[in-house]
Amino acid sequence: MSKDPLLQPYQLKHLTLKNRIMITSHEPAYPEDGMPKDRYRAYHEVRAKAGVALTMTAGSAAVSRNSPPVFNNILAYKDEVVPWIKRLTDACHEHDCAVMIQLTHLGRRTHWNKGDWLPAVSSSHEREAAHRAFPKQVEEWDIARIIADYADAAERMKAGGMDGIELQAYGHLMDQFWSPVTNTLDGPYGGSLENRMRFSLQVIEAVRQRVGDDFILGIRFTADEDLDGGITEDEGLEIARRLKATGQVDFLNVIRGHIDTDPGLTDVIPVQGMRNAPHLDFAGRIKKEVGMPTFHAAKIPDVATARHAIAEGLLDMVGMTRAHMADPMVVRKIAEKREGDIRPCVGATYCLDRIYQAGDALCIHNPATGRELTMPHEIPVADTKKKVVVVGAGPAGMEAARVAGERGHDVIVFEAAPHAGGQVRLTAQSERRREMISIIDWRMDQCLAKDVKFRFNTFAEAEDIAGENPDVVIVATGGLPHTEVLSEGNDLVVSAWDIIAGDVKPGKRVLVYDDAGDHPALQAAEMIAKSGAHVEIMTPDRSFAPDVMAMNLVPYMRSLQDKDVRFTVTYRLKAAKRSGNLITAVVGTDYSSHTEEREFDQIVVNHGTIPMDELYFELKPMSKNLGAVQQEALIFGRPQPLEANPDGTFALFRIGDAVAARNTHAAIYDALRLVKDI
């Protein structure tokens, strides 16, 4: 029996949890028609199989029709959910993993233009900044129905084989009632804390009556809103004591903060560059003061901190949620003493930002997450060993090399630079985004363990590649900044990468022109603004930096807004002209023929990259497939056909930005889905 504190069982009432690691509830927006179907089940099943003790499924599963599914939540108010839940719970129980589900009414944290177009309801008329619906203030008949809805939904979850449920009370209807900021009700549900808690205590009572004692009922709640006029730590403690006093609540899952704005949410769920485990000691205090089984998650990405949380008695169960999105095998690797093999969560929060902007959660560097039905988390060894040459050691090339190494192939990587990393290495130049380099470092370690050979400082020519007698060549040479976007004066501008790499010093009065809308423009702007310069960030789009997304924008704004920075949307840089020591920017717009001129001493352009593809085109005639990728084979996981050129001597593929400017996830996904079948 292991002595590792993390691997000790935990007795939660009648339920034995086999270790101390849990996945806290998180809605990855995978439901189909509001139901947790095969994709959903497969996502949890693989993590259950790998040893996590408890998976809290869903996130904000809706108990009522007037809690519209704003991020494709599970519709727990429908009877048809029960068989889908049953399949999910059966699959997880098969691996001795406890399964629960988070139920909620979102209150105002949604929008009426989703689901059945019912008005959002809350304990006031005030809208939430993040979701923007102006809610209806609840009436007594809303309250009665919603209480009954909770009990009905809980009963469905029990019928579906769940071990328990967690009620959500941070930013949702329950704590909208609790918080003086969001409760303007008179009468029995407004005013005193007793009144503000009345609704949630009535829900708890109704649920407990319905599900009986042999079913776990917990609550995930904010014990300190950290908000002017909101729930204070003292009041949070009092709430916890009152929850305990009901005798009907089995665990507390502690949150600190408020989530009504993007910055608030980002402090509750910190992104990369923010402190690890910022609320762990706070959760420990609540556990000590209240004396109830206590769970908590908030950027505890590494095993050492998780172990500390349990060993010091701060928590009973430690949540490692994004850590499990990045690597489902966390617990198995701990048990096998292979902690160094855990694919690290780098805090990019691409996962969470995507549920709003792109419709499903995907991990920036684990493309198998959320694609368990088609992509492997563990790569099987190939039947036939091949010689694989990879050109380029950016994220695409490193993933190709890793997967080819796992397949058991003989792999060699050529890289012109002295280090691996490509654009990720540049990204990691910013202190705040330093964690990104783990995407490369983890792959390097995995490659070296599989004897992948690296030739750095080597600008491979076609003959060098052919001289290796490869079976397969993968060109992952990436791209170079594309700044030739002006009708005149392209030679007067520099790229965002020039600034980030430190190759060009920031000017004093700088235009950052961003029509790619991704990180490099803001990253360059941040470096320039920090030097004391005046910066104007201009985009032809309706909003700036759309691909940076909500939570990732927060640290940029915190860094930029207190400096001399202006944001200009809907204007397009047309041309640049030298005027003495300055550069005149000719600025137009897509909306009319209006133009104007402004002077800067530096213009920085972010317009994606242009593929570095010379080598690929040189190799093409020598290849068996003439570089072609059959898309059906790629998508449905079959080996690529290679008969296009009978004189060819190797298979040739091009991946990542060497094809077209995309992002890190796209580059890594390109590599995984191609190389897993080689």
Ligand SMILES: Cc1cc2nc3c(=O)[nH]c(=O)nc-3n(C[C@H](O)[C@H](O)[C@H](O)COP(=O)(O)O)c2cc1C
């Ligand atoms: C994609 C995604 C969706 C989430 N949705 C919910 C949710 O619906 N309800 C909830 O209580 N927490 C939700 N969370 C927050 C997580 O439960 C967890 O608190 C957070 O990710 C911090 O823990 P971690 O650093 O271990 O990931 C979500 C997180 C992610 C990544």
Ligand code: SF4
């Ligand atoms: S996208 Fe980033 S934060 Fe989310 S799981 Fe992957 S590495 Fe972690």
